Structures are given as structure tokens and as C-alpha cells.
Amino acid sequence: MYCIKQLTLLLLTANVLQGCGGPEKTVKPPASTETKLAAMQTLQSTLRPADATSSSSTEIDWSVGSLPWNRYSLPVISPNGLHAAVQLGSAPDVQVAAGNSNELTVSTSLELHVLDPMEGRRFSPFHVSREGLILGRTANDRFFLVESPNGDNSRWIGKIDWSTGNIRWIASDEYINAFPTINALDDIAWSRKSQDNDRFHLVVKTARGQRAIDDGKSDWLMPSFLGIDRLRAYRLRDGQLSLVELDLQARDPLLTAISLPITETGATRAIVWQIATTNPTGSWSESQAFYHPAKHRMIVWQPGEVIETATLLPNSVAATPVSDGSWLVATDKRIVRQQLGSDSGIHIRNRLAIPIVTTSQQWTHYMLIPQGARLEVRAINLD
Numbered sequence: 001m002y003c004i005k006q007l008t009l010l011l012l013t014a015n016v017l018q019g020c021g022g023p024e025k026t027v028k029p030p031a032s033t034e035t036k037l038a039a040m041q042t043l044q045s046t047l048r049p050a051d052a053t054s055s056s057s058t059e060i061d062w063s064v065g066s067l068p069w070n071r072y073s074l075p076v077i078s079p080n081g082l083h084a085a086v087q088l089g090s091a092p093d094v095q096v097a098a099g100n101s102n103e104l105t106v107s108t109s110l111e112l113h114v115l116d117p118m119e120g121r122r123f124s125p126f127h128v129s130r131e132g133l134i135l136g137r138t139a140n141d142r143f144f145l146v147e148s149p150n151g152d153n154s155r156w157i158g159k160i161d162w163s164t165g166n167i168r169w170i171a172s173d174e175y176i177n178a179f180p181t182i183n184a185l186d187d188i189a190w191s192r193k194s195q196d197n198d199r200f201h202l203v204v205k206t207a208r209g210q211r212a213i214d215d216g217k218s219d220w221l222m223p224s225f226l227g228i229d230r231l232r233a234y235r236l237r238d239g240q241l242s243l244v245e246l247d248l249q250a251r252d253p254l255l256t257a258i259s260l261p262i263t264e265t266g267a268t269r270a271i272v273w274q275i276a277t278t279n280p281t282g283s284w285s286e287s288q289a290f291y292h293p294a295k296h297r298m299i300v301w302q303p304g305e306v307i308e309t310a311t312l313l314p315n316s317v318a319a320t321p322v323s324d325g326s327w328l329v330a331t332d333k334r335i336v337r338q339q340l341g342s343d344s345g346i347h348i349r350n351r352l353a354i355p356i357v358t359t360s361q362q363w364t365h366y367m368l369i370p371q372g373a374r375l376e377v378r379a380i381n382l383d
Contacts, residue, residue: 061348064117064366064377071373074354076139077115079184079282081358081366081379083162084113085144087135096149097134098273099178099191099200099221104151105132112165117363117379128160130167137277138181138224141359143168145180145188157190170205177203179276183225191221191233202233204248213246213253221269222276227286234272235259241267243290245303258303263294279318282357289319289327298329300340310340320357320365322382328355328365335367337382348380 067075073087090107091097110128136145136157143159146167150156157171157180170188171177178200180190185207191200192212201214202223213220219236226232231246231253241263247256262275271293279298281288289312292299298312298319312319318330326339328348335353338345353367363379 061367061378061380063120064115064363064379065113065120065122066371066374066376067113067368068111069370069373069375071370073135074280074368075113075375076135076137076144077280077356077358077366078139078141078144078162079359080141081117081360081363082115082141083139083144084115084377085135085139085160086111086113092134092149094270094273097277098269099176099193100269102149102151102155102176105134105149108132108134110135110146110160112160112162115377117360126165128165128167133158136180136182137222138281140182140184140186142186143182145182147178147180152195154195157188159188171203176200179222181224183228185228187225187228189223189225189231191223202231204231215254219269221272224276224281224288226288232288234262234276236267236269236272239263239265239267241272243301260301260309262292280320280354280356282320282359285321285357287321289321291317300327307340312338313345318354320355322357323364324382328357328382330355353378 067084067086068088070088070091072091075084075086077084088109088111092105092108095101096103096105109131110133111125113125114123134147136147138145143161146158146160148156148158154174155176155178156169157177158167158169160167175192175194178191180188182188187206189202189204192203193200199219200221201212202220203210203212217237221234221236223231223233229249231248233244235242235244242259242261244257244259246253250256275291275293278291279289287302289298289300295311297314298316300310302308312327312329313331313336315331316329319327321327326337329336329338330353332352334350335348335355336345337348353369356366358364358366361383362381364382365380367378367380369376369378
């Protein structure tokens with residue numbers, strides 16, 4: 001039996017576990033949110049550019065604010081670190097989140113927050129008017145993604161504009177569409193299956209059009225962009241699980257597939273969902289880590305590099321890259337900056353916190369620290 005249950009227990013004990021193509025349609029937020037939207041736009045205009053150099057070397061670790069938390073679902077934060085979306089209410093059943101069930105979700109609501117890492121100013125959040133949405137795993141600086149399970153009818157995917165709060169439906173057809181990911185160019189990839197087929201394939205939608213990626217026999221789950229031209233996804237077949245990397249520039253991406261075996265037997269969609277959602281990833285980053293259910297720690301996989309596969313600290317549950325090639329690694333008791341190939345590292349914090357990389361040179365990373373029904377957001381500059 002794999003250690004996914006142990007990982008889930010660890011994260012739930014610490015209250016940290018991420019909750020985990022038709023024509024586009026737009027739903028506008030209620031008029032009562034206009035003043036809150038204006039506050040967001042005001043902040044955007046007053047903050048200095050996110051890529052400016054830091055003016056003070058003493059700003060290494062400081063408070064950005066805090067976010068409400070249902071003690072289960074991690075927030076999604078924009079790459080520049082200026083926006084956060086949180087999912088409140090009771091979390092959907094894991095079978096719904098993992099794509100095994102499509103029953104209507106009525107217990108969730110989404111709330112948008114503005115973060116001010118420069119001065120720590122507080123802005124009133126606003127609620128997305130449509131309830132029953134499932135918060136996606138990734139975002140860019142314009143949108144974040146959501147899913148809408150519609151029972152027997154279908155499952156839709158939408159993107160919500162950080163600045164306006166509008167929902168635009170990306171996939172609103174008769175299919176079960178799930179697990180979307182987005183990159184900096186607004187390209188979107190997701191898993192899709194028909195109502196009468198129990199196997200997901202991949203769909204990639206760009207400005208050039210939409211195409212399906214399918215080998216005709218595997219379950220393709222939880223895709224994630226690496227930069228703008230590569231895609232990773234979990235491939236499930238007869239209980240065997242692999243992580244597969246595809247080159248999206250190729251005419252047939254499957255011919256470029258590089259795979260990393262993870263488990264030989266016993267893998268399920270629920271296990272894949274837990275592996276893929278315990279660690280927030282940045283789709284703009286060329287490096288990503290994942291939790292390995294047999295090794296009980298985070299793993300870095302970087303095909304073609306001198307160190308292709310590297311294990312991080314024992315019992316690590318999250319990790320995010322640093323610009324110098326090191327990793328910010330979280331265990332249940334500490335945050336450590338670890339170099340690949342090393343068995344230890346530099347202690348950053350002696351408590352559990354979930355690290356998130358940003359695109360800013362001022363606040364290169366955030367740390368999400370559980371504090372009861374809220375998550376403290378702290379910024380750190382590791383450049």
C-alpha cells in the first residue's frame with residue numbers, strides 16, 4: 001500500500017491539502033463588487049513593476065497578509081504574487097475532484113483577494129457570484145481556472161479574470177472536462193472524456209486552435225505546462241502510473257514522450273489527484289517537483305540535465321525552485337533551501353509552510369503558514 005494515506009494524514013493534520021471546447025461565454029459579477037474591483041485596479045497602478053530590483057537587502061522574510069482558509073484547499077496565487085483566489089465552504093468529495101464522479105457541487109464558494117507585498121495594505125475581497133465551482137490548480141497574471149461539475153449533463157472549465165471577476169467558459173460542451181492548466185500565453189490544457197467512456201485524453205487549446213492528444217489506451221490526468229511549449233501529465237494504465245513529458249511543438253507530441261515510472265501497481269485517479277495537488281506549481285517554471293508515493297518525499301525530474309532525477313528531503317511534502325538551481329523544500333516541521341544532490345540544506349523556518357515561487361525579483365517566493373482558519377502569507381527574497 002502506498003504512502004498517499006500517510007501524506008494525506010500529514011497534510012490534513014497540519015490542515016494543508018490542496019483541493020485539489022464550445023464557444024466562450026461570459027458571466028459578469030454582480031454590481032456590488034464594482035468598488036472592490038476598483039480597489040484591485042488601483043493597487044495594480046500604484047505598485048512598482050514586479051521585476052524591479054529590491055531596494056533593501058533586509059527584506060528577506062516579511063508579512064504580506066493573510067487569507068481565509070477552509071483548512072483543506074490551498075489558494076491559487078497569480079505568478080506575479082498580486083492576486084489570490086481561495087475556495088471556501090466544504091470541499092468537494094475526492095471522487096468528484098479526481099474525476100470519478102461528476103455530481104453537482106453546491107458547497108463551495110470562491111473569494112478573490114488582492115495582495116500587496118510592498119506595503120501590506122489590506123483590501124476587501126469579493127465573491128465570485130456563481131457558487132459550486134471547484135478552484136483549479138494554476139493561474140497566470142490575467143486569469144485563474146475553475147471547474148463546474150454539472151451532474152449528468154457535463155463538466156465545464158472556465159477562466160476568471162483577476163481584474164474584472166468575469167467568468168469565461170473555455171469548455172462548455174457535452175464532455176467531462178477536468179484538471180485544467182494554463183500558461184503565460186493563455187494556452188490551456190485539460191483532461192477530457194465522453195460521458196460513456198471511462199478514459200480521459202488530453203486537450204490543448206492555443207491561439208492557433210485546439211487539438212486532442214490520445215494514445216487510445218491510457219488515462220491521461222492532471223496536465224501541467226512547463227513554460228510555453230512543454231506539457232507534463234500523469235499516465236495511468238492498468239494500475240501503472242508514469243509521469244510523461246510532451247513537446248507541444250511537435251506535429252505528434254506523443255512521438256516525443258519521455259516517461260518516468262512512478263508505480264507498477266495499485267495506482268488510481270484518487271492517488272494521482274493527491275500527488276498532483278499537494279504541491280503548488282508554477283506553469284511558467286521550467287522545473288517542477290512532485291510527491292512520490294513510494295519514496296515518501298518530493299522528487300525533481302529534469303530530463304536531459306546532469307542530475308535527471310533527484311530526491312529531496314525525507315518526508316518532504318512540497319517544493320518549489322529557486323533561480324540558482326536550489327529548491328525551497330517543506331517538511332512537516334521546517335522549510336529548507338536544498339541544493340540538488342545534497343542531503344541537507346539551509347534552514348529558513350522551523351515550522352510547516354507551503355512555498356510558492358513567483359515571477360517577481362522583489363518577492364521571489366511566498367510561504368503559506370497555517371494559523372487556524374487563516375493562512376499567513378509571508379514573502380521572502382532568495383535572489
